[in-house]
Amino acid sequence: MLDSKLKKFVKGHSAFQKVKFKKNEERFKRLVEEGQNPKALFIGCSDSRVMPDMITGAKPGDLFIIRNIGNFVAPYKPDEDYHSTASAIEYAVSILEVSDIIVCGHSHCGAIEALYANLPQTDENLHTIKWLDLGRDAKKIASLAYKGKDRAEMLRYTEKISVVYQLENLLTYPGIQRRIEEGNLFLHAWHYDLESGVIEHYDDEIFEFIPLSQK
Template identity: 60%
Template sequence: MEKLSEFEKGHEYFRSVHFKDNEERFKKLVEEGQNPKALFIGCSDSRVMPAMITGCGPGDLFILRNVGNFVPPFSPDNDFHATAAAIEYAVTHLEVSDIIVCGHSDCGAIKELFHPHPPSEETIHTTRWLQLGQPAKETTLHHFPDAPWEIQRDFAEKVSVVFQLENLLSYPAVRRRIEEGNLYLHAWHYDLAEGTIQYFDEDALEFKPLGAKR
């Protein structure tokens, strides 16, 4: 018999501990279907754990992750649009009440915007996808053209999530439900080292600690 891998051992622990502790909830979710409170759009970065950093349990979040937590603008063509499809599904079918776009510190996608690798056939989709971050880069260089890299990076990470909210507004279903008053958008930034979240205050036009929102 093969030695159990790290992930197989992890699954065994999940089955014997976490699943067992939440078995009734999982069964209820199967019987009644999912009814998540929010769509969480986050980065694919392995260090970002949406459910963990928000204290959510099974069924609470509909999670969409991609490189850079980017939101492409609405594009009604016949191509494949995974991110757009997830947004539409969450808003029209699941009818979430909130959409959170959460960036994070030390973001590789933001770093790539400022220090790109040479494009190649092997990274053609990544190169194209990162174009969604160009507005954040241009805004950063406009305001902090000579600032140290750390300042540029931190500013770009935060302003990028605000631009993603603007892209969300290009989706007909998102705009309709916002106008109806039953959908709300949020821009967050998660600090990996500190474990803290800041949110964008639209009135003050600045990021503030999430706890201060109460």
């Protein structure tokens, strides 16, 4: 017996089969026959309010997507036994050979807020606390810049600067370094505002986030 909360997903799947799948049936068939050839790797947050395909207008096959808590990127560490984010990055860069990598943060991010909560470590959040370490540098910078100022502004700044730090972590991957040097891979830092629907991108010439529409 399905939980009542899941019944809407069953109905949604039925509607997908009857309408959206039928409308895009030829595209799905080509994706099976020809394989995937995504335009970009999109690294976003697991937050249920962030929908990569929806906010970019991407179609099936356009984006290779990685989602995790805080849209963080762990630096290259070949001595680790398991690393799902790292393996997906390597696959997208070296196998699928995407031309662009987008790291997209968002407003009201729970992971960023958690950086300021000083959560106690327990057996139930061991991996989460460790994972949040990837946002500590951004917190340090934002805490100094916004000391004694508006907390909401500090959180928005932390979200944005954290995305820039994740780009630095991406640069530790050999495959990414190689392809950037070859001139066929480009990195992008984005921030999506939940309230306005606006995506801003980091302009490394003026060191500011500006609306993507101005890119």
